[in-house]
Amino acid sequence: MRQHITSLPALVCFRVAADLESFSKAADRLNLTHGAVSRAVRLLEDDLGTPLFERRNRAVFLTDAGRRLAHVVARGLGEIEQEAQRIKAEHTNAPVTISCEPTLMMRWLIPRMPQFHVANPTADVRLLAGGGPVTLGSGVDLAIRRNDFTWPESYLAQHLFDERIGPVCRPDKAKDFFDFDRMNAAAMLLHTRTRPTAWATWAEITGGTCRPNPGQDFEHFYFSLQAAIAGLGVAIGPWHLVQDDIQAELLAAPQGFRLDGSAYFLLSVQESEGESTVAQFKHWLADLAAKEAQA
Structure with a gap:
């Protein structure tokens, strides 16, 4: 059987010592002791059966064999380092799929994604609409969810942020639907099948009762909000979903916003590595949520 030469750490020590032609300087660069570098080189020389350095008056000089081996080792370790960097880059820049509740994705996340791409131009992030229970690791890397269900421990x-809700309508309709910040009987209540208890929740947190106003049902939350923008009536609008429309004066919130007891979370399966796209997105999203919470 072929006998293997000494360990990779010994070759690393030899490479640096050969480059600097100094055991002391190599020890400093590698954060090792002079003795550790000397022993590693001696182990390599014993394996090869020939000196690699000529030792004279506390100085070392490469022998012919040492120069030949130094050239090959430098080339070989260099290729290993380059391939390791390529593999790391492939892992770091691998596509990351993020599942997000549809209305939150449409009205909050997507408008802010250009900020992420400016800060992380090589990141490949793919958004997937979805709500409720999610299985991470099988096509989905991260998920943004409201805590209205139980996820695996x-x-x-x-x-990310606590949910705040409030009635919203088109600004020029506020005078028709509200009397001194109180909703009147002329307001049509816009309901959504994806959050059917929204108006009951608003009545509960404000200490009121559900008004017997006429209503209209919509299949998705974003349809009810779009109907409010169109002036059809009043919808329950979570702050993060309507803040941009309020700033653009497309919606108004005559009664303000209240905490409803729920919150949004970013779900993942493990701690992300320092420079991975998952880590970049998690840090960016946390910073974004914190800044908007202070606004």
Whole structure:
């Protein structure tokens, strides 16, 4: 059987010592002791059966064999380092799929994604609309969810923001639907099948009762909000979903916003590595949520 030469660390020590022609300087660069570098080189020389350095008056000089081996080792370790960097880059820049509740994705996340791409131009992030229970690791890397269901205890849950809700309507309709900040009988209540208890929740947190106003049902939350923008009536609008429309004066919130007891979280399966796209997105999203919470 072919006998293997000494370990990779010994070759690393030899490479640096050969480059600097100094055991002391190599020890400093590698953060090792002079003795450790000397022993590693001696082990390599014993394996090869020939000196690699000529030692004279506390100085070392490469022998002919040492120069030949130094050239090959430098080339070989250099190729290993380059391939390791390529593999790392492939892992770091691998596509990351993020599942997000449809209305939150449409009205909050997508408008802010250009900020992420400016800060992380090589990141490949793909958004997938979805709500409720999610299986991470099988086509989905991260998920943004409201805590209205129970997710596995193995998931890491990073708090993003608390949910605040309030009635919203088109600004020029506020005078028709509200009397001194109180909703009147002329207001049509816009309901959504994806959050059917929204108006009951608003009545509960404000200490009121559900008004017997006429209503209209919509299949998705974003349809009810779009109907409010169109002036059809009043919808329950979560702050993060309507803040841009309020700033653009497309919607008004005559009664303000109240905490409803729920919150949004970013779900993942494990701690992300320092420069991976997953880590970049998690840090960016946490910073974004914190800044908007202070606004």
